[in-house]
Amino acid sequence: MEATLAVLxxxxxxxxxxxxxxxxxxxxxFWVEPFDTIDLDVFVFLPADSPPLDPLRMVFADLEGRGYSxxxxxxxxxxxxxxxxxxxxxxxLTQAALEQAVAASYLGGAEPVPAxxxxxxxxxxxxxxxxxxxxxxxxxxxxxxAPVDRQLVSDLIERFDLTAAWAVFVxxxxxxx
Amino acid sequence: xxxxxxxxxxxxxAKEERRxxxxxxxxxxKIEILxxxxxxxDGILRSRGRPGRIVWKLPSRx
Numbered sequence: 001m002e003a004t005l006a007v008l009x010x011x012x013x014x015x016x017x018x019x020x021x022x023x024x025x026x027x028x029x030f031w032v033e034p035f036d037t038i039d040l041d042v043f044v045f046l047p048a049d050s051p052p053l054d055p056l057r058m059v060f061a062d063l064e065g066r067g068y069s070x071x072x073x074x075x076x077x078x079x080x081x082x083x084x085x086x087x088x089x090x091x092x093l094t095q096a097a098l099e100q101a102v103a104a105s106y107l108g109g110a111e112p113v114p115a116x117x118x119x120x121x122x123x124x125x126x127x128x129x130x131x132x133x134x135x136x137x138x139x140x141x142x143x144x145x146a147p148v149d150r151q152l153v154s155d156l157i158e159r160f161d162l163t164a165a166w167a168v169f170v171x172x173x174x175x176x177x
Numbered sequence: 178x179x180x181x182x183x184x185x186x187x188x189x190x191a192k193e194e195r196r197x198x199x200x201x202x203x204x205x206x207k208i209e210i211l212x213x214x215x216x217x218x219d220g221i222l223r224s225r226g227r228p229g230r231i232v233w234k235l236p237s238r239x
Contacts, residue, residue, distance in 0.1 A: 001205065001208045001233070001235055002205075002236075003236065026208075026211075029204075029207050029208070029211060030204055030207070031200065032196075032199075032200045033196045033197075033199035033200050034199060034202075034207040034208075034210040034211045034214065035211075035214070036211070036214045036215065036218060037211065038215075038230070038231050039231075071231075074231075078234075079233055079234030079235060080233050080234075081231055081233075104204060105204075106204055106205055106208075107203060107204070107205050108205035108208065108209075108235070109236070144193075144196070145196055145197060145200040146200065
């Protein structure tokens with residue numbers, strides 16, 4: 001994992017991406033008890049000259065040029081399947097999440113490797129936005145185990161029009177109201 | 178046999194506390210646990226004659 005993060009940091013250093021942050025299940029795992037997942041979701045800001053119809057093309061070309069290859073839908077980087085997600089949704093939720101990402105340090109090897117992770121509040125908002133069953137479960141985990149600013153969660157629900165998804169969550173997990 | 182509600186409450190609280198302890202682990206320890214979970218799931222699938230699943234390949238520790 002530290003080698004994977006080092007590759008991501010190198011992409012930033014060389015300007016292939018402008019910023020990244022870990023989201024999805026691994027982002028949640030940063031804050032809660034570990035649980036199973038397949039891939040590492042990475043939200044990215046891309047340079048302004050990225051091709052609009054194929055925004056990740058330069059990222060993939062760069063990584064494939066360095067010997068990394070696709071395994072199904074994931075790019076396998078140092079043994080970890082990575083899913084790159086441009087932070088460019090029309091409502092600006094993923095952009096805001098990436099802007100507010102938290103600096104972290106991964107201490108798996110001899111040297112700590114810096115990384116960015118989405119905050120629990122934004123992970124909750126994105127999970128509500130995606131609103132599959134596993135996303136609602138993730139919201140419940142984050143609310144019970146992570147240091148969550150409930151006021152910020154409420155603000156994000158209102159700002160990004162997630163009220164309907166929150167209502168579904170509350171029906172499924174009434175203990176979190 | 179009826180289960181004593183106080184016993185159930187004690188078990189529930191212990192599980193909650195364990196979850197919170199695991200949530201406080203350093204990130205790299207959580208990733209090691211994740212890979213252990215992936216290996217177990219892969220082993221179960223293969224033992225049932227089904228294709229395995231993705232298991233992350235982390236560098237081995239000396």
